[in-house]
Amino acid sequence: MQNKPSIGKPISRLEGHLKVTGSAKYAGEYDAPDLLYGYVVNSTIAKGKIRSIDTAEIKKLSGVIEVFTHENKPSTAWFDFQYADMDAPPGKVFKPLNDNEIKYNGQPIALVVAETFEMARYAATKIKVIYEKEDFETDLQANIGKARDPKKGLASMLKPPPPKPTGDFEKEYENSFVKTDGKFTHGTEHHNPMEMYATTVIYEGKDKLKIYDKTQGTINSQMYVANVFGLKMKNVQVISPFVGGAFGSGLRPQHQLFMAVMASLALKRNVRVTLDRAQMYMIGHRPPTLQHTKFGADANGKVNAIYHKATGETSRFEDYVEIVVNWANMLYPAENTLLEHEIVPLDVYSPIDMRAPGGSTGMHAIEVTMDEIAYQLNIDPLQLRLINYSEIDKSSDKEYSSKELKECYLKGAKKFGWDQRNHEPRSMKRGNKLIGYGMATGIWDANRILGRAEAIMYSDGKVEIKSAVTDIGTGTLTIMSQIAADELGLPIDYIKFSYADSKMPFAPIQGGSFTTATIGSAVQNACKSLNKKLFKKAQGLKDSVLKDAKLKDVVFKDGFIILKNNPQIKINVQDILAANGGKLIKTTNSAMPNPLTYGKKARAVHSAVFVEVEVDEQLGVIEVTRALTAVAAGKIINPKTAESQVLGGMIWGISKALHEETILDHRLGKYMNANLAEYHIPVHADINDLQVLFIEEKDEFVNDLGVKGVGEIGGIGMPPAITNAIFHATGKRIYELPIHFDRLI
Ligand code: MOS
Secondary structure (H helix, E strand, O other), X not given: OOOOOOOOOOOOOOOXXXXXXXXXXXXXXXXXXXXXXXXXXXXXXXXXXXXXXXOHHHHOOOOEEEEEEOOOOOOOOOOOOOOOOOOOOOEOOOOOOOOOEEOOOOXXXXXXXXXXXXXXXXXXXXXXXEEEEOOOOOOOHHHHHHOEOOOXXXXXXXXXXXXXXXXOHHHHHHOOOEEXXXXXXXXXXXXXXXXXXXXXXXXXXXXXXXXXXOOOOHHHHHHHHHHHHOOOHHHEEEEOOOOOOOOOOOOOOOHHHHHHHHHHHHHOOXXXXXXXXXXXXXXXXXXXXXXXXXXXXXXXXXXXXXEEEEEEEEOOOEOOOOOOOOOHHHHOOOOEEEEEEEEEEOOOOOOOOOOOOOHHHHHHHHHHHHHHHHHHHOOOHHHHHHHOOOOEEOOOOEEEOOOOHHHHHHHHHHHHOHHHOOOOOOOXXXXXXXXXXXXXXXXXXXXXXXXXXXXXXXXXOOEEEEEOOOOOOOOHHHHHHHHHHHHHOOOHHHEEEEEOEOOOOOOOOOOOOOHHHHHHHHHHHHHHHHHHHHHHHHHHOOOOOOOOOOHHHEEEEOOEEEEOOOOOOEEEHHHHHHHOOOOOEEEEXXXXXXXXXXXXXXOEEEEEEEEEEEEEOOOOEEEEEEEEEEEEOEOOOOHHHHHHHHHHHHHHHHHHHHOOOEOEEOOOOEEOOOOOOOOOOOOHHHOOEEEEEEOOOOXXXXXXXOEOOOOOHHHOOHHHHHHHHHHHHHOOOOOEEOOOHHHHO
């Protein structure tokens, strides 16, 4: 066994073959005997009451088993604490079929259960509902006067409110040489993963369920089901090995889970509920947001005053927030700041985190504002970022645990060819098209929380690692295997990573770009414990050559425990296993940041984004012809899956800047383009040359692995870089996303 380190290798996804051959099973694909199918019925009004809901006729249809509404919903235990799941914002969690009240358009109001999906869906069209309509408000702009501070709650731990004002913004701004004043508008977006939300519940007897659920957190779904239905945690197993994209929409249990469990318990049958594409627009969204920035800078470009206010949408029942305005002062060390975030409760469903929630919104406004300063002063936009470069996070006055953003700027600019840019707007052309170069900065948190993992070595020397964590398509399975392999000194094919089962050791929801740091550290610790056990057993062997050695004096490599300063002295792990009498060796361990020291430094992942656009002025067509993102995210465990994460984010950045938006008709309170034909996203032909450059960054503070997470950073700098490139190409400053060609006319 000759084993090279696995960390740092661009290993292809270990489950890739299963996925491309169609053998990976998703939540809605599990077979079960006599499976019943549920189809959700959604309200067609935005607000009011159900006066009557007539299900008698459809109950007579052949194949229809039952119709659940608020009138006959089996009783639930509804944990009356406000947090029914790990990601619930402050407020009252939405309870499907709770009463006759309609709170938003598309609200689930019934579940038709039938012997086939088609029958359930057909019967659902025949349900007769009479509503009592009430007035509603869904327009953020029109209701801006009702904006208020959000309530704080548990989820605020990872979503800190804006820092307190510093210095004297008004005075400094008034006296600034350069003043900007920009109002930004962002529309609603929906996650639209390829895989629809689905839950298959296997009824295993009274009060005992095995649940295949589409989720970003198996234990989160387990907690929700146990709390809501009053079941014992141990009797609820949630399994979710493959997730066809979620992007945040699976951070909270979705209502198909509630529906499927409710029906299964009531009917004592196996039940599946799958949402269809239109229903995917009724499970949460990135909220529309209004922003106002006013930055003041001196004649040299130094930003000394920062005002950034965001007003986001929320539902009437929960105070959803994002981190929109906290970023500017983390990057640019102004002494005078005023940062505010308000929300407007409207008659919509609660927004839910969407990839880089708040970061992709706030950084757009911040980085476009920086571009404006650069143009007012005739300074190169990259130069302006360097003039305002800070080694500390001014908003907390803390040092960064590591920050290689300057290298991102410099190496990224070089590779992109930023020096080929002529600063003058409308000065670069290719044929009859205007060319624009734009750049922007990206920043996102580098967090970690508590995670657990188990390591089991079998008698043949192979190792199974277990954690309840999901792999939402990011490569978690692969990189956890790499981390375990290196910690144990084994080839990666000796490792089996078992995951996405709530019966396994604790993992939080997979999100916030914290999974590698959180679960990777837990896997590392579980492997360290296993090594320790092996070492003890090695010392206990008859005439052990390591009898007098200490754990810190040995390395675990190529299946041996080797004395560091005399590699001739070693013990074969196989000999330990042979002496262990065929028994397995098992350890479980946790990892969490040290609460006493973790907050002492600022922790963030950074990027510098460079974009070239081509604008056809006659046709108004905007094309991102090439883009480069340079990322500093600590240690990169797997350059291939990490690059994939950043590329996906970049494509989404193009989509956010140029394509996607859910349109709400405020007369109906309803999303009008709830389908993939009218909800625009980029197709293959919209995507050209994209490059990712990882900048080396050593960080011993964030965690022992030195990893920060790359799940969200890829999407953050793209929208402003594209907006700035469009300004450079056309001389038009556009403050609204998405930028459709009509805005250029
Ligand atoms: Mo991410 S929006 O935390 O899945």
